[in-house]
Amino acid sequence: MDAFIFLFLFSVFTFQSCIIKVTYATKCGDTGPEIHYPYQIKGQQQHHEALHGFEVLCKDNITTIHFPSYGDLVVNSISYETKNIHLLDPKNCPHRVFLNLNLSLTPFHYFHVLKNYTYLNCSTTLPHPFVEVPCLSASTHHVYTVDPALPVPGSCEGIKTVAIPFAYSPYLSDNRLGLRLTWDSQDTETRNNTRGSHTWRNIVIGTSMICVFVMAMLIISISIKVGGATRNRHQKEGQLLKSFTDF
Numbered sequence: 001m002d003a004f005i006f007l008f009l010f011s012v013f014t015f016q017s018c019i020i021k022v023t024y025a026t027k028c029g030d031t032g033p034e035i036h037y038p039y040q041i042k043g044q045q046q047h048h049e050a051l052h053g054f055e056v057l058c059k060d061n062i063t064t065i066h067f068p069s070y071g072d073l074v075v076n077s078i079s080y081e082t083k084n085i086h087l088l089d090p091k092n093c094p095h096r097v098f099l100n101l102n103l104s105l106t107p108f109h110y111f112h113v114l115k116n117y118t119y120l121n122c123s124t125t126l127p128h129p130f131v132e133v134p135c136l137s138a139s140t141h142h143v144y145t146v147d148p149a150l151p152v153p154g155s156c157e158g159i160k161t162v163a164i165p166f167a168y169s170p171y172l173s174d175n176r177l178g179l180r181l182t183w184d185s186q187d188t189e190t191r192n193n194t195r196g197s198h199t200w201r202n203i204v205i206g207t208s209m210i211c212v213f214v215m216a217m218l219i220i221s222i223s224i225k226v227g228g229a230t231r232n233r234h235q236k237e238g239q240l241l242k243s244f245t246d247f
Contacts, residue, residue, distance in 0.1 A: 029061025069102035087179040093135035098164040111180035114163040122156035
């Protein structure tokens, strides 16, 4: 009876472990963000095919993602629940990223609400309330972000008007703000997830077949044990009855 209870409980736990959803994640170093679908580390074998725009690089235990219009940005964190990827600029100049980053050919768009701003390149410094962007400026030129409705000063020329999360401010220019992107999960799953879903289905089917096989073997084993115990009990009862009859 004890053996039967043990096998029954073992079969229950085995079945529960079989139905747990399996996720495959990897990291670039101990402190890097977890990388799993739809992302993939370039050069590493994964359980799904790489989707366009979601391939990240791993170098010196640092996770980066490449944008052709700008270059590599460091992946600080990824929230798969909110579809939010937080990036850092290794050059420590988010407004250079805003000025050059073209997301139209990528699966991403900015996480924050955007507003149009014009980048001005000026030969002289402008008075308050204009605030110069230090990482884009030098001794011979001074760069500002302004409302496009403002008239362009005579010493300046417009570089580009872009939709960005915020104009430059010494309080908002930190790398921790602004460089957050999101992706359209429905669009990704609809257009790009076909082969990935096939792979996932194959994994689930394979895992299910293994689980069914294990459960079948356990049931057979339990049946044999129970059947053997029943036969032994019947034999003992028969021998006992026979001994009483002989007596």
